[in-house]
Structure formats: C-alpha cells, structure tokens
Amino acid sequence: MPAELGDLDARLRVLEAKEEIRNLLQEYRRTLDVRDMRAFSALFASNGTWTGASGTAAGPEGIYEMLTAVLPENPPAPGSTLWHLITDPQIEVDGNRATARSLWMHVRRGDGDTPLLPTLGSYEDDLVVENGRWRFLLRSVSRLVPDDPGEKG
Structure with missing residues (x-):
C-alpha cells in the first residue's frame, strides 16, 4: 500500500473512532435520561469504573446496582x-x-413549562475498544455549577 493510502486509512480509522465515541456519549445521555440502567451500564467495559456524586462503582453490574439504588425515576x-x-x-x-x-x-421542566438549567458539569473519560465496541473504561463526573462541595480542597 502506498504511504499516502496508509496515511489516509489511519486518518479514516481515527475519524470513525471519534464518531463511534460521540455516539457512545449520546447513548450514555439517552439511556440515563430514560433510566434504562441495564443498557446504561452496558456502555462500560467489563472493568470500567463510574465515579461521581452518587459514588464510585466498577463493572457493568456494580454500576447498575449503585445507580439504580440512588437515582430516582425521571x-x-x-x-x-x-x-x-x-x-x-x-476526543483523542x-x-x-x-x-x-x-x-x-x-x-x-420548570414552573409554567419553562426550561431551567440548574446544573453544569464536566466528564473526563478514558475509553477502550472491548469486543469491537468503544466502551467507558473510566468516566469521572464533576459538577461545576453550582459548586460541588465534595470537590473543595
């Protein structure tokens, strides 16, 4: 394969990976909002970890059990x-x-059917391909606004 085609192939693989990861981020959001915690927890690698205000859990089953115990229905x-x-x-x-x-x-949804933006935060992710699919290896969730009292130091 000529060098130009090899470079093009490598660039295409990176672009495809970024798109698959963007889809993973949106699937995380979608499954969390509908509280499909079984599908949500399947987005994590077999040794994946979720950490945030609700606690820390490892592996899809551990994440499922922790979040179903602490998150109310939407x-x-x-x-x-x-x-x-x-x-x-x-994404890198x-x-x-x-x-x-x-x-x-x-x-x-607020009073009078108005939208409210009560919370802003950040995600820090390490991802890995497992069984041919991108999965969260580590997802760390931080709240930025309002200040997260647990992050004061």
Missing part, C-alpha cells in the same frame, strides 16, 4: 422531567484507547 411530562445535554467533546484517539472531555448540563 418523571414523565408534565412533571419536572430532566434531560442531559452533552456538548463540546474533545490512540489505537484502541481514547480520552474524551466534555461538558454536560441538566435541563429541567
């Missing part, structure tokens, strides 16, 4: 339904491993 409309928005992903791919950094926001 009430249907017209209740104070909550949605996650994920924005500004910065290195073969079958990657890192990603992104921002998240909660949008909640």
